[in-house]
Amino acid sequence: MPGLSTNLIHGADHLHRVPDVVPPINIASTFRYESDPDKLIKVADREKFEILGTPYYSRLSHPNSEQVEASLEAVTGHHVVAYSSGLSAFYAALTHFNPKVIAFGKGYHGCHGIVQIWERNYGLKHIDLDDDFSQLNKGDIVHLETPVNPEGINFNIKYYADKAHERGAYLIVDSTFAPPPLQDPFKFGADMVMHSATKFFGGHSDLLAGLLITKSPEIRDKLVYDRLLLGTNIASLESSLLIRSIRTLELRVLRQSESATKLVKYLSDNKSKFPSLAKIYHGSLQDDEYIKEQMPLGHSPVFSIELDTEDAAKRLPSKLKYFHHATSLGGVESLIEWRAMSDKEVSPTLLRVSVGVENVEDLIEDFTQALGGSVDISKLSLKY
Ligand SMILES: Cc1ncc(COP(=O)(O)O)c(C=O)c1O
Known part of the structure; x- marks a missing residue:
């Protein structure tokens, strides 16, 4: 059946x-x-x-x-x-x-x-x-x-x-x-x-x-x-x-939204362990009441971070294994972009992340190693 x-x-x-x-x-x-x-x-x-x-x-x-x-x-x-x-x-x-x-x-x-x-x-x-x-x-x-x-x-x-x-x-x-x-x-x-x-x-x-x-x-x-x-x-x-x-829009988008929110929560919960991570931007970090109604099923699969220096931001994409360094967003493959490559107005410390449909624990682990954090993944119960 x-x-x-x-x-x-x-x-x-x-x-x-x-x-x-x-x-x-x-x-x-x-x-x-x-x-x-x-x-x-x-x-x-x-x-x-x-x-x-x-x-x-x-x-x-x-x-x-x-x-x-x-x-x-x-x-x-x-x-x-x-x-x-x-x-x-x-x-x-x-x-x-x-x-x-x-x-x-x-x-x-x-x-x-x-x-x-x-x-x-x-x-x-x-x-x-x-x-x-x-x-x-x-x-x-x-x-x-x-x-x-x-x-x-x-x-x-x-x-x-x-x-x-x-x-x-x-x-x-x-x-x-x-x-x-x-x-x-x-x-x-x-x-x-x-x-x-x-x-x-x-x-x-x-x-x-x-x-x-x-x-x-x-x-x-x-x-x-x-x-x-x-x-x-x-x-x-x-x-x-x-x-x-x-045909797969709903499957993909709900998965990408959930994974992005888990990755953002992980980075935000462990921010102090990543010295270069200066700021994180995402809808899941906003607490305005209207958002619950406007985005009832979850947040955007796209978020941004700022690192402490332009040089650190420029180098981060090359340290990631599962995030292609490329512009655009929304695809099944995760992307990261040092946004200064395509947008003149944006801070040169900013990186935009589009989360794909890969295993979220692999994405979290990848970010952890790229940010040079001291977080021991095996000790975290990755309930993210
Ligand atoms: C919010 C938003 N609107 C419009 C566009 C333009 O879309 P397209 O590249 O399909 O012309 C983009 C492209 O990145 C976008 O991010």
Whole structure:
């Protein structure tokens, strides 16, 4: 008798319309129109521009992108538009809302780079999340990244949703660091949610993708139409890899979240034994009440540490066995990045850690030896 999880994956196999267990990759860029001439309707005569269901050109949509969006709609309960990267999703969100002012504080440097393009080209005004929100007007944007890159600490979504809505502005939440099932920003007032699906949705460090999620079918249609013109649809191979990944999203993310929290607790409990370890940042070390509701199943699998000197930070990655020294996050393999390699703004003593699905005791042991700590692992009951 197969177990529940086996049935969850195989229970509907007999209903598949084609024998392939994995949907084939459709590489066509163009698709034949209706063969019956009487059924052909000029685009100018159509009441509604049909965007999904009958692919005709892959810049609009194709079978694999539609499979990604449909499966994520089932996961999130909302409308999902997939993009070629997280940054193209953020660019699409700005194009859609077309704000005059954006409030955006800490967050991914690439999103800040896009805001700078908009300041340069369109005169967008950029204020901080701590600035006076009376500068925001109807239709402007508050962009909140939570948990935030690179620290993995939380901001209160409801607080910023209320502040944005008081001014008639919209709240976009970049939830890349807390994918489903860890966080649902719509529950706390977000108007649009974005993800770099390159990270946890992809989960294997082998694809680039982005997502915008909206509750409104009209906004979904507008986003898809803009995407057609901007040429930023997700490609077929990436869609296919993403479909593969989505099947294990929950398994991976819950495991990564639990392991990251155990590793952070271990480092924090034993901090005095690691003389070079100056600071640890993670949502699990915050005690604000709202976090229990906002992140009910656990914390981000990403956290950061600071060492006492720049040199110590630069050398730590090379001492680790199970953490690749590389940028990005969210994959099944643990990564560490001396963040100064890719982010100009960050302290040169900071290292960002993305915890994978390896055995957590191996990860703890690896960190212990790399930090040169005097902790005798065998004497610790690793109930972490
Ligand atoms: C929080 C966050 N948002 C957006 C992005 C951009 O995503 P992509 O690299 O898929 O364009 C990243 C990338 O690291 C990120 O960490």
